[in-house]
Amino acid sequence: MDGIKITKESDARGSFCPGPLMEMIRLVRSAKVGDVVAVISGDEGSKKDIPAWIQKARYELVGMEEVTAGATRILCRKNH
Amino acid sequence: MSEKLSIVLFSGTVDKLMAASIIASGAAAMQKEVTIFATFYGLFALRKGDWKQNRRISKDCEDYGAQFLQVLEAKKAPNWLETLQSAMDIGNVKVKACGLTMDLLSIKLEDLEPIVSEIVGVAHFVEEASDGQIIFL
Numbered sequence: 001m002d003g004i005k006i007t008k009e010s011d012a013r014g015s016f017c018p019g020p021l022m023e024m025i026r027l028v029r030s031a032k033v034g035d036v037v038a039v040i041s042g043d044e045g046s047k048k049d050i051p052a053w054i055q056k057a058r059y060e061l062v063g064m065e066e067v068t069a070g071a072t073r074i075l076c077r078k079n080h
Numbered sequence: 081m082s083e084k085l086s087i088v089l090f091s092g093t094v095d096k097l098m099a100a101s102i103i104a105s106g107a108a109a110m111q112k113e114v115t116i117f118a119t120f121y122g123l124f125a126l127r128k129g130d131w132k133q134n135r136r137i138s139k140d141c142e143d144y145g146a147q148f149l150q151v152l153e154a155k156k157a158p159n160w161l162e163t164l165q166s167a168m169d170i171g172n173v174k175v176k177a178c179g180l181t182m183d184l185l186s187i188k189l190e191d192l193e194p195i196v197s198e199i200v201g202v203a204h205f206v207e208e209a210s211d212g213q214i215i216f217l
Contacts, residue, residue, distance in 0.1 A: 016157050018105040025109060025170045053109050 001063050001075055007035040013042040013071055020046040021053055024076060028059060031078045038075045040067055050074045082172070084212025085112045086205070092121030093138040094160065095148065096217045101163040103215065108171025113212075116164075117205045118196065119178035122217075124185075126175070126192050131161045164195060176200045 008027055012020040020041035027037040039050065047064060054061045054076050062075035085107040089100050100116060107114045118126050125134055137145030151157075158166075167173045177192060177199045189199060 014156075016155070018102060018109065018163075019158065021109055022105065022166050022170055029170075049106075056110050 001065055001073075004036055004062060004075065006038045006075065007031060009038040009040070011040045013040055015041070015043070017043050017045045017049065019043070021049050024050050024053065024074065028057070028076060028078050033078055033080060036062055036075055036077045038073050040071055040073045042071045046074065047072055050076075083112045084209065085114050086209035086212055086214045087114070087116045088214065088216045089116050089118045089122030090120050091138060091217055092125035092134070093136045094134055095138050095141050097122075097125055097160040098163070100217050101160040101167060104173050105163055105167035108167045108173050111171065114167070114171065114173040115205070115208060116173070116175045117178060117200070118175060119181050123177055123181045123187070123192075126177070126196055127187065128191060128193055131159060131193075161193065161195075168195060176205065178202070
């Protein structure tokens with residue numbers, strides 16, 4: 001995710017479902033409109049779960065990238 | 081009006097309590113209005129401090145019980161009460177106590193974990209849950 005400034009990131013590896021999603025919700029809540037926040041999750045389910053929440057909450061899924069094997073960084077923009 | 085999800089928490093075993101709190105978290109995240117109606121054994125498990133020593137496992141899961149509890153401890157999974165508390169932090173989740181169970185066991189609201197907001201009767205619960213999904217655990 002070159003060129004995208006992440007305001008806050010939380011490493012939720014080692015946290016179980018729904019922990020990483022809860023972390024994303026907390027980060028977005030504490031962010032300012034326009035900020036991009038990220039969560040790194042080692043939980044496979046997060047790759048479906050967090051985007052589903054982002055869509056429901058009508059935020060923007062900026063992207064997902066593999067950090068290491070089995071760990072994904074999920075980026076969300078608080079666009080409203 | 082938001083969609084509703086109601087959980088009848090009848091069981092007081094760790095496996096069912098975890099299931100209830102995790103489903104409640106997901107539903108709260110997806111902006112549903114969640115009500116947990118704690119009754120019978122589910123209400124026993126909500127007595128103040130009971131979670132600390134609760135290692136009860138459902139009869140139908142007992143073959144896996146010891147392994148399940150061991151894994152939860154080894155991997156430091158959050159306990160069900162913490163999961164439920166974080167569900168309440170991020171969304172609309174209410175835990176209500178069954179009046180009948182309270183009367184039978186002579187329990188008062190102050191004997192329960194503070195996440196329980198009120199005592200209600202079954203008719204109140206059924207009425208409140210009537211236009212949403214209901215899960216029995």
